[in-house]
Amino acid sequence: MFLTSFHRSSLVVDTLCDRARGQDIAVTCFYFDFAAGKEQTPGSMLGALLKQVVGGLDKIPEEIVQEFVEQKKVIGGRSLRLDQIVKMLVAVTSLKPTFICVDALDECAVRDRGKILISLGEIIQKSPTTRVFLTGRPHIHSEVETRLPGGIATVPVSPWKGDIIHYIRKRLSEDPSPDEMDSSLEMEIVNKIPETVSEV
Amino acid sequence: MEFLGFGKLAPGVARALVPISLHLYLSFFGLGFGLEIGICQRCLSPGTPPLFPVFSKRRDPSSIFSTIPHPKQRRTDMSQNFNLFTTTSRGSGSSTGASSFNNNSNSFNTTNVSNHFTAPEDRSGILAWRSPLEPRVRHQNLEAGRVDKVGDWLLQTQQFRSWWDGSTQDESPNATIFCYGNPGAGKTYIW
Numbered sequence: 296m297f298l299t300s301f302h303r304s305s306l307v308v309d310t311l312c313d314r315a316r317g318q319d320i321a322v323t324c325f326y327f328d329f330a331a332g333k334e335q336t337p338g339s340m341l342g343a344l345l346k347q348v349v350g351g352l353d354k355i356p357e358e359i360v361q362e363f364v365e366q367k368k369v370i371g372g373r374s375l376r377l378d379q380i381v382k383m384l385v386a387v388t389s390l391k392p393t394f395i396c397v398d399a400l401d402e403c404a405v406r407d408r409g410k411i412l413i414s415l416g417e418i419i420q421k422s423p424t425t426r427v428f429l430t431g432r433p434h435i436h437s438e439v440e441t442r443l444p445g446g447i448a449t450v451p452v453s454p455w456k457g458d459i460i461h462y463i464r465k466r467l468s469e470d471p472s473p474d475e476m477d478s479s480l481e482m483e484i485v486n487k488i489p490e491t492v493s494e495v
Numbered sequence: 496m497e498f499l500g501f502g503k504l505a506p507g508v509a510r511a512l513v514p515i516s517l518h519l520y521l522s523f524f525g526l527g528f529g530l531e532i533g534i535c536q537r538c539l540s541p542g543t544p545p546l547f548p549v550f551s552k553r554r555d556p557s558s559i560f561s562t563i564p565h566p567k568q569r570r571t572d573m574s575q576n577f578n579l580f581t582t583t584s585r586g587s588g589s590s591t592g593a594s595s596f597n598n599n600s601n602s603f604n605t606t607n608v609s610n611h612f613t614a615p616e617d618r619s620g621i622l623a624w625r626s627p628l629e630p631r632v633r634h635q636n637l638e639a640g641r642v643d644k645v646g647d648w649l650l651q652t653q654q655f656r657s658w659w660d661g662s663t664q665d666e667s668p669n670a671t672i673f674c675y676g677n678p679g680a681g682k683t684y685i686w
Binding site for chain 1: 643
């Protein structure tokens with residue numbers, strides 16, 4: 296279970312990582328979850344992105360080290376302000392093309408979402424080779440469009456019958472009791488399940 | 496008496512199994528925690544080859560469609576995904592990145608960032624300070640992983656290709672791509 300984070304689990308992040316291999320490109324990601332709302336603050340979210348970009352550098356930039364040393368002197372180690380994190384993110388994302396992938400932005404608290412989008416907007420604006428991939432429910436569409444500069448492409452996502460059939464066939468091929476399966480039952484499963492999948 | 500899904504057991508047998516199973520659980524937890532720390536440390540070290548062994552753990556579901564957890568059930572702190580760092584030696588993209596960095600007058604101390612570095616042993620403390628979010632044990636299910644080729648349609652869309660191609664140029668039509676859909680539409684799997 297501790298290796299699961301390295302299991303292929305999301306299409307775009309995996310694809311970006313595959314394509315970035317051998318190139319000097321950074322891929323970072325974060326997902327929001329209602330259940331983790333309190334700990335997923337703008338500072339911790341953008342700090343996690345910064346951690347990923349910095350972790351991919353050969354060495355940590357001196358400015359970050361200096362800030363770390365300075366902040367440690369205060370109240371036993373103070374965390375950075377949001378604007379300081381954004382400033383550092385702008386600096387490190389300017390070093391190389393960087394992809395920032397954020398899942399379920401709609402699950403971020405409304406007040407935090409504004410701050411996060413403004414921060415991402417600043418990074419995009421000041422670091423022209425940064426690309427952002429977002430997913431979320433339709434109701435945040437206009438907010439995303441308003442807050443982020445640099446143009447936005449939108450793609451609606453809905454269950455695709457071909458994907459469902461492909462998934463069913465894959466699961467059937469892994470059936471632990473293949474003896475109990477015959478071609479007619481398999482055909483019935485493949486035909487009926489996609490039909491019963493409701494529009495979501 | 497039902498005992499951990501193994502069917503009916505005599506009460507005496509079940510009572511005897513409880514301390515044994517507790518001991519096994521604690522042993523696995525301790526080993527796993529150590530492994531996780533080791534993996535994270537390894538991933539944080541620059542130049543370390545990726546350590547992503549194929550970890551195939553067969554489950555024995557009563558039905559092949561029995562439980563298909565939502566990907567959110569495999570909640571994994573983003574800071575765990577250090578395989579995403581894709582750290583490499585300076586390649587073709589570095590010149591682009593460096594020039595845009597130097598042109599950015601608003602960046603902090605733009606001239607020296609890439610020249611001053613710290614020792615590797617300081618990395619973990621500094622990285623941890625970046626964000627309080629740390630790797631943790633979560634409920635995960637290997638079998639619920641994405642099936643290859645499902646969702647590939649997205650990669651073929653003009654919007655995605657244009658967004659990706661633009662990443663190597665300073666001027667791209669769109670800096671952001673937003674995939675939207677209702678709950679259960681599959682957004683997290685394509686993410």
